Amino acid sequence: MGEKYQTLSELNLEGRFLGFVGDEVKFKYLRLAIPAGNLQVKVPKDLRSALRSSLIPGEQIRVDGISQLNQRTGKIKFKAFRVKSTGVCPIENLPSQTKAKIMVCQKSGCMKRGGKGLVSELEKTLCDRGLIDKVTIEHTGCQKRCSSAPNCVVRIGKKQYKKLHPEAIASLLENHLT
16 A cells, blocks of 8 residues: 555444455455445454454444555545444334346456446446345356356346346346335
8 A cells, every 4th residue: 555545544433334345255345334424444354354244234333443544545544453343223224135246357358358248237227226235246257158258147046047137137027126
């Protein structure tokens, strides 16, 4: 990180744990809902495995850490050194069902064959139909199906769907999520 980051202050945040950012195995950040909005807080490697098994989305947590300013871009970054559960929030605040996940390959072969357009078209279609908050779009590595690029997999619960057009994906999600 070097000299481009300047430590601003220590932070003690309390809020609702929304989930991890990244795939389920290798996440770096956790999402925290506080009254001012949602934050991403970087979690040190030594805490990640313990948090993965102990935190439940919707749970109230306390995060102790530091905030750092990137002097070049002016962005503030949050780093945790301790995360502690303060109790579970009421059941009505928990999500009613699990989100659907769309995994889109971001390797060069898929990107050259329309991967960028696929992601933007997916986002536009889901937004038009009001499904963007019920779906997570995740960028993945190679899905080992390069001959049918661009590749994406739609996962709803335990079911997976492959080789779908964005309109078909939106229709499928509407049927399952509404």
